[in-house]
Amino acid sequence: MSRKYFGTDGIRGAVGTYPITPEFVMKLGWAAGKVFAQQGKSKILIGKDTRISGYMFESALEAGLTAAGVDSGMLGPMPTPGIAYLTRTLHADAGIVISASHNAYHDNGIKFFSADGTKLDDAIELEIEKYLDEPMTTASSDKLGKAFRINDAAGRYIEFCKSTVRRLKLKGRRIVLDCAHGATYQIAPAVFKELGAEIIAIGTSPDGLNINKDIGSTSPKQLQQKVIETRADLGIGFDGDGDRVVMVDEKGEIVDGDELLYIMAMHARSRKRLGGGVVGTLMSNLGLELALKREKIDFVRANVGDRYVMQQLKEHNWRFGGESSGHLLCLDSTSTGDGVVAALQIMMALQDSGKSLHELKSGMVKCPQTMINVRRNKDIDVAKDKTIQAAAADVEAELDGRGRVLLRPSGTEPVVRVMVEGENGELVAKKALQLAEIVENIIS
Template sequence: MSRKYFGTDGVRGRVGQTPMTPEFALKLGWAAGCVLGGSAGARVLIGKDTRRSGYLFESALEAGFAAAGVESDLLGPLPTPAVAYLTRALRAQAGVVISASHNPHYDNGVKFFGADGSKLGDELELQIESMLEQPMVCVAPELLGRAKRIDDCGGRYIEFCKGTFGERSLNGLRIVIDCANGAAYKVGPAVLEELGAEVKAIGVAPNGLNINLDCGSTHLDALKRAVLEFGADVGIALDGDADRCLMIDANGELIDGDQILFVLAQIRHQQGLLDAPVVGTVMSNLGLEQAIRALGVEFIRAQVGDRHVMEQLKLVGGTLGGETSGHTICLDKTTTGDGMVAALQVLAAMTRAKLPLAQLVGGMRKFPQVLINVPIKGLARDVLQHADVGTAEAEVRRQLGSRGRTLLRASGTEPLIRVMVEAQEPDETLQAAEFLAAQVRAACR
């Protein structure tokens, strides 16, 4: 059965347009309740980020779960990984997050966690899709689910994050955190302050419409300025639902997800805690792969998307993986990608090594990377399988050898072919990428 609604991370779209309509959310709550509820008294947790539309979808999902006979605990604005943690800690049958992550306020989405705090597998998502095709049938009045608000969830998650830190304190560190006017606007700064850091918080004034607006992990200029003005040791950039984290070092330089993954792999290797492969994606920088292998650790590439990273980690028995965009998964600390947990792991490495972040990432040399998005007409598969495109890519790979790599892939959301080239020299990288992009354009004519 092919997917109609679920993408790589739940259901997502423009508010008011299919599938993100009130009617669909009601039916989705009912369908998910039928599949995940299982028995009388079944309970789900519903969290959200700070989008104004979150109120609408919270109410619609709650009604759908009630119609399926499932109780709803409403958590309010909380990071996606907080809902995952609380689902497990509070022994709920499932967790639901209303969020479109790093997207603008006019998008929203719904994603699910199972009772173990992990994202749903394909089989369960397909079962929910199958129920969406069935007529909605309400349980008997005496079996309807109820809803209540839970007020202490933020405090529970703060304590959980602090428990993953592993070092004495953050005393003496000056930290700027940008919460993207999103779900972590309260809990993010609180975690750092309670661990003893001197904290400057930005992106902590949500109004329902400014989530991810010129702030957070997709817009780093404000954080860079704040780090330099505050004289901070480090800056932390979260996205709207706080499941991803990028960082800024004391010099105002970006530390991306690949570099974060290297820092965490390096410290775990030094501690003798890394006995399985590290998992990145096909977009992970070649410099990360070479740095991980230099530690004597295997590096594996998954398809883009944190769910694919998670699948590979489970397949190889690994605990550490992530994406360049800042989704970092530490399965020795939690069950899903968590921006605050990832940030705390980097801060723990800085504290333990007594080194600035810029020095910790010094063991990884990033290769220059050029990414060109080529609009296409027709099927991406036909373009990627075109003989001239294949010949051109083979020739570029032959020329680069071990000094670089190429990747041509279809966008999962737009009619584009993404052409990526990495090589040792910037000019060589740009030249190769432009050559391949020209071949893709020619194949579309």
């Protein structure tokens, strides 16, 4: 069973053979309720982003949990990391997020948090899946669950975000916030305003259909323009559910997740709270690895995906990691990726260093990168094909330790992504094309 269940208008998509309809979501709520009720647990929180189908799925989940005899605490629109925090701090037995993250409004999805604000164990997910195959039964009237609204959810989360940077003072800072018409549309402006900043907010008028539409962390052009237009100190952009962040410096240049992770790591080390090394992914820019190496900070790469970054952090007992997309983990502050908390960490670095965002990011120089998608018509494992691997080794040898090659089958398309990265952009582009031709001859 996947940790996320995506669909379109609530009807397209599947987990195994289960179509994602309101009926399926109600059954999913019931199945989860049955599993937690058997463990003697009785309270699950439900939060959502701002897309229109959230109303429908929220009601369906509530009905399923009620039928299973489990109480539902309704949070309303709330960033995904806020739901994780409230699940933990309100001592709920689990949290459910209704969101499709950075996707368009017509997609939606569901994922779960455990009682401690982390992803559910696989064993619990498998138990939920087992109940999906059983007929749905309703608890007796005296055993039905109840639903209740948590009216101070936003205020609690706002105070939590501020508590992660108690020394931070933003008076005199002009900041553009782009909330993607998503779940941070009330939270982020309140956090930064209460810390003293002058806020210019865009993407704060959700209508159920405009979430992530040409705005937010995945489409930062409006944010860049607004920073230049208003002569702001910087801009901060979130995605629809608030677990990703990108920033724009005072020159209007994008500061992506790799650069933000570098800034966070350097600041954490200066405050003696780094606690080890840094975890990136296979897609993290080589410039991040080289910059950290220069500073004698350990760096490891995980598979693409926040759950794999988290696994590596736990294995190494480290605190800081993230992805180029801006999904950043600061485990000494919170239990999951949190766009607002990560942005506050950057603001703390600016305050302590006395430097601008442009100056701080300049410590890391991004390497040129060329990626070519090669259509795959044959079921060939590129990691085991000797010809492809020999060609990749030849390219890495020519890069002479100042570059790398990544061959990665897409998880969503019938293509292999051929990526070459290095300090010499002309050489990188040339070698990427040569390697892609070799891969194409074999897999197409």
